[in-house]
Structures are given as structure tokens and as C-alpha cells.
Amino acid sequence: xxxxxxxxxxxxxxxxxxxxxxxxxxxxxxxxxxxxEQVQAPTxxxxxxxxxxxxxxxxxxxxxxxxxxxxxxxTRFPTGIGEFDRVLGGxxxxxGVVLLGGDPGIGKSTLLLEAVARVAGxxxxxxxxxxESLRQVGMRAERxxxxxxxxxxxxxxxxxxxxxxxxxxRPEVLVVDSIQTIHSDALGSAPGGVAQVRESxxxxxxxxxRSGTVLFLVGHVTKEGQLAGPRVLEHMVDTVxxxxxxxxxxxxxxxxxKNRFGAANELGVFAMLDTGLKEVKNPSAIFLSRHExxxxxxxxxxxxxxxxxxxxxxxxxxxxxxxxxxxxxxxGLDGNRLGMLLAVLQRHAGVSTYGEDVFVNVxxxxxxxxTASDLPALLAVVSSLRDRPIPQDWVIFGEVGLAGEIRPVPxxxxxxxxxxRHGFRRALVPMKNCPAAGQAPKGLDVLGVERLDAALEIIxxxxx
Numbered sequence: 272x273x274x275x276x277x278x279x280x281x282x283x284x285x286x287x288x289x290x291x292x293x294x295x296x297x298x299x300x301x302x303x304x305x306x307x308e309q310v311q312a313p314t315x316x317x318x319x320x321x322x323x324x325x326x327x328x329x330x331x332x333x334x335x336x337x338x339x340x341x342x343x344x345x346t347r348f349p350t351g352i353g354e355f356d357r358v359l360g361g362x363x364x365x366x367g368v369v370l371l372g373g374d375p376g377i378g379k380s381t382l383l384l385e386a387v388a389r390v391a392g393x394x395x396x397x398x399x400x401x402x403e404s405l406r407q408v409g410m411r412a413e414r415x416x417x418x419x420x421x422x423x424x425x426x427x428x429x430x431x432x433x434x435x436x437x438x439x440x441r442p443e444v445l446v447v448d449s450i451q452t453i454h455s456d457a458l459g460s461a462p463g464g465v466a467q468v469r470e471s472x473x474x475x476x477x478x479x480x481r482s483g484t485v486l487f488l489v490g491h492v493t494k495e496g497q498l499a500g501p502r503v504l505e506h507m508v509d510t511v512x513x514x515x516x517x518x519x520x521x522x523x524x525x526x527x528x529k530n531r532f533g534a535a536n537e538l539g540v541f542a543m544l545d546t547g548l549k550e551v552k553n554p555s556a557i558f559l560s561r562h563e564x565x566x567x568x569x570x571x572x573x574x575x576x577x578x579x580x581x582x583x584x585x586x587x588x589x590x591x592x593x594x595x596x597x598x599x600x601x602x603g604l605d606g607n608r609l610g611m612l613l614a615v616l617q618r619h620a621g622v623s624t625y626g627e628d629v630f631v632n633v634x635x636x637x638x639x640x641x642t643a644s645d646l647p648a649l650l651a652v653v654s655s656l657r658d659r660p661i662p663q664d665w666v667i668f669g670e671v672g673l674a675g676e677i678r679p680v681p682x683x684x685x686x687x688x689x690x691x692r693h694g695f696r697r698a699l700v701p702m703k704n705c706p707a708a709g710q711a712p713k714g715l716d717v718l719g720v721e722r723l724d725a726a727l728e729i730i731x732x733x734x735x
Contacts, residue, residue, distance in 0.1 A: 360533015
């Protein structure tokens with residue numbers, strides 16, 4: 272029999288691409304000096320296709336016709352944490368793999384410990400820790416008030432031992448905290464390396480798909496806020512969740528950036544307390560800072576995160592600039608888009624800010640990626656520039672085009688209903704988002720505009 276040979280590959284630490292020989296620049300991502308030598312030995316897991324996929328990886332065998340594929344909806348079971356279930360798409364799916372990332376200490380382990388403790392009584396759960404001792408996990412569970420209702424713990428860093436124990440215990444939910452601490456005996460490199468992370472994750476994912484176990488992988492993040500390790504890790508899993516928070520804030524935002532079983536960009540809001548993470552069921556209320564008196568530069572917008580409309584306060588500050596090149600700073604919005612909108616404001620509304628510093632901020636640390644923030648951002652800028660407040664009971668949303676037109680945004684009816692539920696009396700929206708006669712939410716007066724200059728005129732004539 273031929274002896275198994277050890278292979279030496281050079282793996283890029285930025286993208287995970289491999290090369291048979293060293294080079295100064297990665298041929299895949301173009302990064303310099305990122306190729307590191309990794310020793311790989313052929314294993315049974317690799318030969319079965321654990322790292323590359325295949326029929327056993329997906330849990331299927333053979334070719335079938337599309338018409339023969341079952342069309343039944345996925346069977347879900349809830350975790351009991353409403354905001355967590357919302358981000359997951361309604362609950363946990365058998366065989367689903369979830370990757371959870373976030374800064375150190377933001378609450379990843381706390382959230383998963385609370386979640387699996389709630390489902391352990393109805394579904395078996397196994398929590399594997401590679402970073403902490405069992406005593407540390409037990410102390411956290413006591414602080415959180417987690418009940419001992421069938422949740423089992425394991426302190427292990429070898430992936431083969433984890434899979435063997437999971438196959439014996441047969442839990443329906445398996446948590447691995449964290450994937451960067453897990454290693455495989457098949458590789459000689461240290462835990463946390465690109466090859467180790469990829470191989471360990473591949474074996475765990477294959478086990479989850481084959482057994483129908485819900486798998487949670489906790490991932491570290493880099494200084495740039497990206498998940499550490501190879502980017503292929505995000506493609507191997509079904510759902511990628513990120514924990515976000517402003518420095519010093521007690522609120523935590525859980526965002527889905529990929530979800531094969533639900534809506535992407537879904538948002539869940541939690542508050543970090545001494546007793547753990549508590550879900551915030553009405554996040555619009557915490558992001559709205561109701562001023563005692565109307566203040567210039569403040570506008571309320573209705574954005575949409577996943578399936579949820581959300582009320583946010585957008586603040587702008589315009590001040591005379593001592594610089595020859597005035598600053599344009601946006602926090603929570605796209606800075607390049609802000610510069611473009613200011614050019615539209617000057618060209619089509621005659622309002623110039625070329626000698627002013629312009630600062631725009633979304634209160635609460637939420638990042639708004641959609642274009643519905645265009646109109647409220649410009650109106651907040653004009654409000655600060657003219658030192659004239661926007662009425663406090665107004666909400667605004669709409670996209671602004673380069674020709675000065677106000678374009679509609681999706682789900683306008685849901686946004687208006689959310690505004691009316693929070694007691695707002697008037698909405699300034701694109702004309703095509705105006706409801707038909709008699710169909711506007713009760714107590715909400717909806718004004719539709721088609722041009723930017725018309726919106727500015729309405730705000731100028733409004734009674735503050």
C-alpha cells in the first residue's frame with residue numbers, strides 16, 4: 272500500500288486561498304506577505320469531501336429530478352428569546368449552521384448560553400467551550416440565572432473528540448465557543464490558523480448536516496470588524512450573525528448579514544444588564560430622544576431593517592469651516608452618498624454648503640444602508656444651516672435622485688403604520704408612497720412630494 276504523504280501548502284491568511292509554493296503576493300486577493308506555510312496530511316474526513324463538499328456533505332445521495340425534491344417548509348423550533356428568533360428567521364432549523372461574530376466581551380457567549388439553556392429541556396443541548404473552563408461557564412450561568420434543565424457542558428478543543436461526544440450524546444443543539452480555539456489532529460499547525468479553522472469547521476458542518484443537529488459557531492473578529500480566519504468560513508454556514516455596539520453603550524444590535532432560512536439584514540436589539548442580555552421589544556422608543564423643545568438639525572426617519580420598520584433620529588450640524596476644504600462626516604450613513612446629496616441640494620434647491628463643515632449622525636449607533644434616509648438627511652442639514660427646527664411630530668423618508676426628484680422606497684405602508692403607532696401626526700414622504708384616499712393610518716396626515724425644492728418649501732412653511 273502507498274504511504275500517505277505529508278503535503279506542504281502556502282495558505283493566504285486574508286482569503287484562505289492555497290498555493291503549492293510561496294509568493295510575495297496572493298494570486299487570489301492581491302494581498303502582500305500573507306502566505307503562510309501549512310502542513311497538511313490526508314485524512315479520512317478530507318477524502319470524504321468534508322472540506323470541499325459533495326453528496327455526504329449535503330446529506331443527499333445521488334441525482335434526483337427537481338420535481339422529486341420535497342417542498343415542505345423547514346421545521347423550526349423557537350429559542351424562547353423573541354429578538355434572537357426574529358434575526359434567525361423564526362427559530363432554529365434542524366441541520367442549520369449559524370456563525371456568530373462580534374467584538375470581545377460584547378455578549379456572544381452570554382446570548383448563546385441563555386438560548387441553549389432555554390431549549391435544553393425540550394431539545395438536548397451541548398455547549399462546548401474551548402476558551403473557558405467549566406467552572407467559568409458555571410459561574411456565568413449562575414449570574415444569568417440559567418436553570419440546570421438538561422444543558423450539558425464539555426471543555427474540549429479537539430474537533431474529533433467533540434464530534435465523537437456529540438454523536439454519543441445526540442444533542443439537537445450544539446454550540447462551539449469558539450471555532451478559533453478548535454484544532455484537528457490531521458493538521459500539524461497551531462489552532463486559529465487558516466487551515467485549522469477551515470478543516471475544523473468543515474468537519475463540524477458535515478456532522479451537523481448529516482445528523483440534523485443545529486450548530487452554533489462563535490467566531491472572533493479582526494480590528495476591522497470582520498470575522499477572523501478564511502472568508503470561506505462564511506460560505507460554509509447557513510447564517511452569519513454580527514453583534515454590534517457603540518463604545519460605552521449598553522445596547523447591543525444583532526444583525527443577520529446572511530441567512531438561508533430568513534431575511535438578511537434583520538435586526539434584533541438587546542440591552543446588556545448585570546443579569547445578562549434582555550431583549551428590547553420596542554427599539555424605536557430607545558432610539559428616539561424626545562427633546563423638550565424642537566431643536567434645529569434633528570429629523571425623524573423611518574427605516575426598515577429586514578422585516579421591521581424602525582424609527583430613528585437623524586441629527587445634522589452645519590458650522591462655518593476654518594478650512595479651505597470643508598469636512599463632510601457621516602456616522603451611520605454612507606459618507607460618499609452624503610457628499611453627493613449635498614451637491615444635489617445646491618444644484619436643485621439653491622442651498623449651498625461649500626463653505627461649511629457638515630456632520631450627520633444617526634442616534635443610537637445604528638447604521639442605515641438604505642436610501643430612505645436621503646430626504647431626512649438633507650432636511651436636517653437645511654434645518655441646522657437655517658437654525659430652524661423641524662416640527663417634532665413629523666416623520667420623513669424618501670430617496671433623493673440626482674435630478675432632484677423624490678423617489679419612492681419599499682414598504683411605505685408599514686413605515687407609516689409604525690410612525691402612527693408612536694404618535695406622530697404628519698409624514699413627509701415620496702408622492703408614490705402616499706396611501707390612497709381614506710387608507711392612511713388613523714391620526715396621521717401624509718404629505719407627498721415629488722421634488723426636493725417642494726419638500727424644503729413645506730418644511731419652511733410648517734409651524735414649529
